[in-house]
Amino acid sequence: MTFVEKPVFAPLLSAALFALWLALARSTSAGQIVLGLGLALAVPLLTSALRLTNVRARRPLVVARFILRVGYDVLRSNLQVARDVIAWRWRRPQSKFVIVPLDLRDPVGLAALSMVTTVVPGTVWSELALDRSALLLHVWNLGDEGAFVAHFKARYEEPLREIFE
Structure with missing residues (x-):
């Protein structure tokens, strides 16, 4: 495993977090959308140091x-x-x-x-x-x-x- 510069933004993770937030909130009100977008953008930034890079699942x-x-x-x-x-x-x-x-x-x-x-x-x-x-x-x-x-x-x-x- 090698550690290289990690991408800070993770669009798939952000999209999944946003969808999960809306599903759990069971609402698409403006407030829930704003909260969901905030979390979807902030969480990947805050957890970027925890993500591994160059992980390959063989076979x-x-x-x-x-x-x-x-x-x-x-x-x-x-x-x-x-x-x-x-x-x-x-x-x-x-x-x-x-x-x-x-x-x-x-x-x-x-x-x-x-x-x-x-x-x-x-x-x-x-x-x-x-x-x-x-x-x-x-x-x-x-x-x-x-x-x-x-x-x-x-x-x-x-x-x-x-x-x-």
Whole structure:
């Protein structure tokens, strides 16, 4: 990743913020339009230092397959967690913290991994080692820890390495 001069103005971001503002306000009054335009122009200027440049997602088919996989896992995990909550009196889930060693080092890939673990019910991103070599996850119902780590790495980390590294 290289840091180069970043464009301050982001027209797509501004347009999206403006549209989102109007949708959330559920009004197209003059006041809402002025507020929306103000935010749409100010937010990209204020956050320009946070935007990365030269980020390339390689292998678009892997990206599409990964998005479908995460969507499937979200649905499946929702059902599993709901089943565990209903059966709480008879069978308690085996919640546990798990350390997952990481091979992924790209900051954008790690950000994507953190979003995936946050979106998929049953896992919570708890901590990343300072050297980015390990991840601490809280798992709602953990069976075999070794099998979970291998599954997590194969299902999420490896595709992100293909995409970003």
